[in-house]
Amino acid sequence: MKTMTFRTRRTIVAWLQAALLLGLPFIRVHGESALRFDVPSLKLYFFGSVLWISEAYFFLLVFLFFFIGIMLFTVLYGRFWCGWACPQTVLSDFSTALERLASGFKTPRLVRLGLSQALLASFSIIVAASLIWYFVSPYDMLADITDNTLGTWTFGSWLFFSVLIYLDLAFVRRKFCATVCPYARFQSAFFDDKTLTIAFDRARAEECQDCWACVRSCPAGIDIRDGLQVECINCAECIDACGRQFEGKTNAPLIGYFRGSGSSVQTGARVRVVGLSIALAFIAVLFAHQIYVRVPMDFWVFRDEPQSFRKTDDAGSIMNAYSMIVENRSLNPGVFQLSISGVKDAKLVVFSNPFLLPPDTSIKMKAYVFVKRKNLTYRATQLRFILENVESREIRIEQEAPFIYQEQTEQGREI
Ligand code: SF4
Ligand code: SF4
Structure with a gap:
């Protein structure tokens, strides 16, 4: 043929x-x-x-x-x-x-x-x-x-x-x-x-x-x-x-x-092939690992500045306001739940919790945290914000932001 x-x-x-x-x-x-x-x-x-x-x-x-x-x-x-x-x-x-x-x-x-x-x-x-x-x-x-x-x-x-x-x-x-x-x-x-x-x-x-x-x-x-x-x-x-x-x-x-040259068959170890193969395999494994551990969402929390503490009517509670950016990096809609830890009995208020994010989008949102004065030892306490995907709880990210309060003198001066 x-x-x-x-x-x-x-x-x-x-x-x-x-x-x-x-x-x-x-x-x-x-x-x-x-x-x-x-x-x-x-x-x-x-x-x-x-x-x-x-x-x-x-x-x-x-x-x-x-x-x-x-x-x-x-x-x-x-x-x-x-x-x-x-x-x-x-x-x-x-x-x-x-x-x-x-x-x-x-x-x-x-x-x-x-x-x-x-x-x-x-x-x-x-x-x-x-x-x-x-x-x-x-x-x-x-x-x-x-x-x-x-x-x-x-x-x-x-x-x-x-x-x-x-x-x-x-x-x-x-x-x-x-x-x-x-x-x-x-x-x-x-x-x-x-x-x-x-x-x-x-x-x-x-x-x-x-x-x-x-x-x-x-x-x-x-x-x-x-x-x-x-x-x-x-x-x-x-x-x-x-x-x-x-x-x-x-x-x-x-x-x-x-x-090689002509029809003679070449044999023997090839240092370049071995070295480059090892480097390539290492990067492939690293890439596969990164894909495996990748979390298809992200978020950032910033305490609103300048901002003094604000006492609320709620029996001595103090409120701090935060701005957040939440990204849903997957091509599927995601339902997310936000929670906080780090301060006893801290209360979190957001527009909706849990909330739905369309695929491949990011939103800016506000969050308000209320803490009783008696539960605050220091003027600045690190608050931990936790964002979880409701459908698969293992997909979660944590970010920290400070909760700050100040006392006021009778003259209204902050100390
Ligand atoms: S014809 Fe042969 S020598 Fe010329 S470019 Fe193609 S492969 Fe190279
Ligand atoms: S025989 Fe083959 S190599 Fe020799 S000149 Fe002709 S085409 Fe080129």
């Missing part, structure tokens, strides 16, 4: 990637985007969870995980990412396919050129929109377009990225990989003698027919027989080209995926 060419395999991967990236923003979990960073509220919606910017350590862990993951991937698989998944390569391949489509029309050359540019521009607009959808819900954006109410920032960003992507696809494409891409530059520093690379099999160099098919097929315009070069984007076109020269023969093509 004829084996599938690398071009076909890469095309399948590119379409799957396009379907995933275009479709993901449309998937909703608990009524919110599966994956989106909401700029106005600075929240990350992540498959049914919502991370608030105040939980920035999650973002740091995710960043570290990806950074170390990329290093490990590079040590193991070299430039595999560049040829198979990098958006620059995938978009360049789609652009070439669109140009090929336009050139198939039997029209004057100028019309074909115009058609090709129109297709590229439309493609750029779609790609830019899919990028924006990771920041603005596609449902909201499409509704705003229909109603002609698209915000200036959203429209401006869409326009900016459309133009940028169009210029990239029309004039830069793979030149980016050889000239600007920082990843291409630092990759070589991570390679060891067992990294997966596309290479020419030097052990069989005498079998080369010098047909130059590999060079002609190379979009980067290099000769892989000269060894690994920074311009190589790992597209595997040269493997297919050499394979065609060896069609019907029992010998394998001279170009292929190798670990």
